[in-house]
Amino acid sequence: MKKIMVLGCSLLVLAACKKESEEVKVDETKVETPVDSIAIKDTVAAHQIEAVPVATEATVVAETKTEPAAKTEAAKPALKxxxxxxxxxxxxxxxxxxxTQKYASLKKGDTIDVKFKSKIMSVCKKKGCWMKMDLADNKExxxxxxDYGxxxxxxxxxxxxxxxxxAFLDVISVDExxxxxxxxxxSQExxxxxTQPKITYAFQADGVLIQE
Structure with a gap:
């Protein structure tokens, strides 16, 4: 009989301990859950803060820096x-x-009104009453x-x-x-x-410009 009573008491104590243990676990779960939730929220907030770019002094300088104006080529001075x-x-x-091509297309007796630019090869050294100008292919x-004007x-x-x-073709005599x-x-030599007359590329100018 005593053994039965001892066994019954043991079962009651064991049942009470098991119930208390379950209540503690429930309480721990209730307490831990908010903590975990708070920790997760804090972690997300921390990530969000880190993702926001922070403007630095170097960034501001880079954004406000302006490129130098493009250099413009200096205009060429007008020829005088x-x-x-x-x-x-x-x-x-x-x-x-x-x-030169114009002269090559002329026949004796042809005359054309024309304007051309080249280098002066030589000038009359007495009065400046004529000059020779350079053409292509070693011609002049x-x-x-x-009117000798x-x-x-x-x-x-x-x-x-x-x-x-x-412009025209001209035959210049030996004396000329x-x-x-x-x-x-x-020189006299x-x-x-x-000793022979010469067919020349002749030109009668009514206006001349000489580069200064």
Whole structure:
């Protein structure tokens, strides 16, 4: 009988301990759950704060920095010319290559009104009453001035010039060739070598521009 009573008491004590243990677990669960929830929320908030970019001084400087203005090419200065004879302009003047082609297409007796630009090869050293201008293929144009109405400087050799007037083919006699050779400062030996008339690319200029 005593054994039965002891066994019954033991079962009651065991049941009471088990119930108390379950209540403690329930309480722990209730308490721990809010803590875990708070921890998770804090972690999310921390990630959100870290994701927000913070403007630094370097960033502000980079954003406000302006690029230097593009450099503009300096405008080329306009060419200056000394003018002789009738008033003309330098625009739309043919090159020496184009003028050489014009002369090559001419026949004796043909005359064309034209304007071209090239370098002065030589000038009359007495009065400046004629000059020779460079053409392509080692050729030259013999320039005289309309009605001897004007002359060019004696030191205009090697200057760039623009001439406007009439271009044509001309046959220059031996006497004229010797005269021009003498005016051009040729030696007597060179003058004596002239024995044949010469077909020249002639030009009668009514206006001349010489680059200063």
């Amino acid at each position: 010319y000394a003018a002789f004879g009738s008033k003309i302009t330098a625009d739309k003047a043919l090159s020496k290559e184009q003028m 144009s013999f320039i005289r001035f309309k 004007f002359f060019v400087p004696l030191n205009a050799d090697n200057s760039d010039a623009v001439v406007s007037g009439k 060739l010797k005269h021009y050779a003498k005016d051009g400062g040729k 060179e003058i004596d070598k002239i």
